[in-house]
Structure formats: structure tokens, C-alpha cells
Amino acid sequence: MTVPAYDLRAWAKGHYPTEAAVELLIRGKGGRFARESQPWIERLGPSSSFYRVDWDRLHDELGVFSGGERRFLNIAVSMGSPDYPVDLSNDLSGLDDELLLLVLAATAHAAGRPRLLSPATAVPAPANPPGSSLKYGTIGATTFPAPKSIRRPEGERSTNGAMPDPREGRRP
Known part of the structure; x- marks a missing residue:
């Protein structure tokens, strides 16, 4: 069967969260x-060429999907309908790279910033900290920055005079 992408996009047009959910x-x-x-993709009427998404029906069908697909669709349903909030700490952690990047782009679009994750606005990654084996940089066409703080291995001292992380405290 075909994907009625044009019709679904036309139906969602004008409401960023719904547009983002449909794109997912x-x-x-x-x-x-x-x-x-x-079953959740339905025509608006018998003579209509437009399709819509029945978010309630999609939510009811989530149980038949794998864990990653269920998490992905749960996020889409949440963007498409205010009746189904999600726990992003659970749903994001179970996505593969492809679906995670789609969700990040959709989230930016839903927030009214559709170009935030476009190649034209990529943010250069800072250099890796000295002695770090961690890698930061580009995923797809988007460059992601390094995290703000990196925990030092136990016993390694700061050489730049920075204050130690207060959450580390004394260790036994």
C-alpha cells in the first residue's frame, strides 16, 4: 500500500506538533x-482525498510493536494528541540512532524551530578535553556539542585550576 504523505501533511499543516508527529x-x-x-490512517470522509491520523486508535495499537517502535510511536502520539503525555527519559533511551534523530528533528519542529537541526545551522563541536578518549562531533548532518562537564577518573587531578565537581565529594 502507498503512504498518503501529501494528504497527511495537508491535514496537519498549520499546527507544528501535529506536523511533527505526522512526519515521524x-x-x-x-x-x-x-x-x-x-487502521489509524483514515480518510476524512467518503468523498475526501485527505487522510488523517486517529491518535487514539494508534495509541490503542501500541502493544503489538517492538520496544523501540512502541517508544517511537508513543512520542509521535504524544505530539499528535495532548491526551497522551510521555516519559521521555524512558522513551528516548530505547530508540535506535535513526529514530532518535527523527525524534530530535520533530521535537525542534514541534517547538517552532524546524531548522534547528538542519545542516545549514550545524553547531561546531568543541575540541575533546585533553587526555580524553571521548568522541564528539557530527551525527548525520548535525554536529552535537560535548557535554558541559566530564567526570575525571578517580585520582586524576585538575591541572587547569578548575574547582572540583561538588557532587563527587570524598570517596572511601
Whole structure:
């Protein structure tokens, strides 16, 4: 079956969170979740060429998907309907790289900043801290910055005069 992407986008147009949720369905897993054969993709009426997403129906069907797919769709449903909030600490951690990048881009779009994660606005990554084996930089076309604080291995002293992390405290 085909993906009615044009019609779904036309239906969602004008409401950033719904646009983002529809894009997740269209782009995730090759459009598998936005095929017209899916029970949550329905025509607006018998003579209408537009399709819509029934977020309640999609939410009810989440149990048949794998863990990563369920988390991904749960986030899409949450963007599409205010009735289904999500626990991002759980849902984001279970996504593979492809789906996570889609969700990050969709979140930026839902917040009204669709170009935040576009290649034209990539943020250069800072240099790795001296002696660090950690790698930061580009994922896809987007460059991600290093985290703000990096815990030092036990016994390593600061050479730049920076204050120690107060959360570390004394160790036994």
C-alpha cells in the first residue's frame, strides 16, 4: 500500500506538533506507520482525498510493536494528541540512532524551530578535553556539542585550576 504523505501533511499543516508527529509516521521505518492500510490512517470522509491520523486508535495499537517502535510511536502520539503525555527519559533511551534523530528533528519542529537541526545551522563541536578518549562531533548532518562537564577518573587531578565537581565529594 502507498503512504498518503501529501494528504497527511495537508491535514496537519498549520499546527507544528501535529506536523511533527505526522512526519515521524511518514519518515520512520520507511513510512511503514503511515501506510493507508494502517487502521489509524483514515480518510476524512467518503468523498475526501485527505487522510488523517486517529491518535487514539494508534495509541490503542501500541502493544503489538517492538520496544523501540512502541517508544517511537508513543512520542509521535504524544505530539499528535495532548491526551497522551510521555516519559521521555524512558522513551528516548530505547530508540535506535535513526529514530532518535527523527525524534530530535520533530521535537525542534514541534517547538517552532524546524531548522534547528538542519545542516545549514550545524553547531561546531568543541575540541575533546585533553587526555580524553571521548568522541564528539557530527551525527548525520548535525554536529552535537560535548557535554558541559566530564567526570575525571578517580585520582586524576585538575591541572587547569578548575574547582572540583561538588557532587563527587570524598570517596572511601
